[in-house]
Amino acid sequence: xxxxxxxxxxFIGSNFVLDWLDxxxxxxxxxxxxxxxxxxxxxxxxxxxxRHVFVQGDIGDxxxxxxxxxxxxxxxxxxxxxxxxxxRSILGPGEFIQTNIVGTFNLLEAVRAFWSTLDxxxxxAFRLLHVSTDEVYGSLSKTEPAFTETHRYEPNSPYSASKAxxxxxxxxxxxxxxLPVLTTNCSNNYGPFHFPEKLIPLMIINAQAGKPLPVYxxxxxxxxxxxxxxxxxxxxRVLEAGRVGEVYNVGGWNEKPNLDIVHIVCALLDExxxxxxxxxxxxxxxxxxxxPGHDRRYAINARKIEQELGWKPxxxxxSGIRKTVQWYLDHPDxxxxxxxxxxxxxxxxxxxx
Ligand code: NAD
Ligand code: DAU
Numbered sequence: 040x041x042x043x044x045x046x047x048x049x050f051i052g053s054n055f056v057l058d059w060l061d062x063x064x065x066x067x068x069x070x071x072x073x074x075x076x077x078x079x080x081x082x083x084x085x086x087x088x089x090r091h092v093f094v095q096g097d098i099g100d101x102x103x104x105x106x107x108x109x110x111x112x113x114x115x116x117x118x119x120x121x122x123x124x125x126x127r128s129i130l131g132p133g134e135f136i137q138t139n140i141v142g143t144f145n146l147l148e149a150v151r152a153f154w155s156t157l158d159x160x161x162x163x164a165f166r167l168l169h170v171s172t173d174e175v176y177g178s179l180s181k182t183e184p185a186f187t188e189t190h191r192y193e194p195n196s197p198y199s200a201s202k203a204x205x206x207x208x209x210x211x212x213x214x215x216x217x218l219p220v221l222t223t224n225c226s227n228n229y230g231p232f233h234f235p236e237k238l239i240p241l242m243i244i245n246a247q248a249g250k251p252l253p254v255y256x257x258x259x260x261x262x263x264x265x266x267x268x269x270x271x272x273x274x275x276r277v278l279e280a281g282r283v284g285e286v287y288n289v290g291g292w293n294e295k296p297n298l299d300i301v302h303i304v305c306a307l308l309d310e311x312x313x314x315x316x317x318x319x320x321x322x323x324x325x326x327x328x329x330x331p332g333h334d335r336r337y338a339i340n341a342r343k344i345e346q347e348l349g350w351k352p353x354x355x356x357x358s359g360i361r362k363t364v365q366w367y368l369d370h371p372d373x374x375x376x377x378x379x380x381x382x383x384x385x386x387x388x389x390x391x392x
Contacts, residue, residue, distance in 0.1 A: 041066040043113040045098050045146065046120030048073060050233050051170070051267055053081035055119065058271040060090050068092045068111050070104070075381050076123065080373060081232045099142035104149035115166040115278055116150055118143065124236050125198045126389055129331055132197035139201035147212045154218060168221045168278050169209040173263070173290065174199035175224060178334035185338035188286045195332050213284045221281045223274060225289040226339045230267030230359065231366045235377060236385060238297060242304045243367045244374055246320045247312065253390055256329030258298030261336040265291035266359030269352035276350045287348070290339025293356045307364040327390065
């Protein structure tokens with residue numbers, strides 16, 4: 040048996056591929072365009088492993104995807120491929136429309152064409168799992184209940200709007216054509232291989248480099264954090280037992296203001312790699328201009344996946360964040376490698392230094 044994973048060289052995708060092959064021998068075809076966010080170094084431990092076939096390419100390339108589906112006959116497609124960074128979507132939304140909307144549409148077309156030719160048994164067993172985000176639901180006030188799967192879509196950034204559009208397309212392909220789809224909407228992930236444009240790895244790396252720790256606005260925006268391996272286990276579980284056409288919210292029941300996250304990271308670094316001058320890393324915190332249209336709070340109600348599919352996160356935030364900080368301390372080569380020229384250009388554009 041085989042599955043096709045898209046975006047499997049990115050943060051969550053590579054964790055998923057590694058986790059999948061750790062737990063089963065089912066072959067993974069990994070289609071990834073290798074944008075700035077794709078990194079084959081994440082998959083270095085699979086070198087020479089015949090269970091992993093890497094293909095560089097675009098989900099929007101219908102002919103390429105059709106060829107892969109015909110050649111490998113996967114029983115499932117798991118779609119991680121996307122432009123994923125909100126700040127980049129604000130500075131340049133074009134790629135988000137192209138990959139997240141047009142790319143998903145082209146992928147759906149190729150998958151539909153393949154699926155419609157299958158014999159009855161593989162056709163019934165086939166699944167397309169679309170990996171999406173809690174950001175499609177918009178922003179909550181402090182007192183509003185957490186997002187359920189029926190919460191109205193109210194995306195506020197070009198990124199979340201493009202993900203919302205992709206979710207709608209996936210839904211429509213089920214309702215119109217009967218394509219057996221599943222959608223997961225997950226909260227903020229953190230863990231190994233997280234690209235350092237995102238809050239947690241940026242703070243870990245800037246802190247050690249003696250650079251400012253840029254907190255947007257008042258730092259009181261709330262996110263719900265989930266260790267990436269727990270997201271991977273949720274996706275595996277939904278693929279295994281999720282009801283076709285259904286949406287499953289995935290989250291860690293772990294809401295925290297950004298400033299608390301930064302303080303926790305600083306305290307762990309104080310313990311694991313103290314500053315040479317003995318001062319606390321939190322002294323490096325700097326308040327910077329807020330993100331335009333910044334969503335104030337996300338919170339996920341994960342009851343459906345817990346009750347229906349028996350999924351639960353294995354990590355607490357305390358255990359997951361400690362593992363994460365330790366992982367970055369243990370992998371200076373990975374960090375140096377991603378801090379390429381392209382990454383430096385982004386930091387200069389976003390933070391102005
Ligand atoms: P990422 O930016 O780290 O990785 C995205 C991957 O997709 C990269 O390897 C990139 O090369 C690849 N890619 C981009 N465009 C492509 C294209 N046109 N064709 C093929 N490959 C392409 O993203 P991530 O954080 O790993 O997120 C993965 C998915 O999970 C995304 O769909 C994102 O919306 C969703 N998600 C992310 C989070 C999070 O906290 N990071 C939370 C919920 C959902
Ligand atoms: O909620 C799920 C989403 O989580 C995913 O869909 C996105 O792909 C993923 O990038 C993430 O989006 P966020 O915008 O929440 O993540 P980010 O790490 O960019 O920012 C987290 C919070 O920290 C957010 O409120 C903005 C703030 N922030 C971020 C950066 C990079 C700062 O205060 N300073 C920073 O330098």
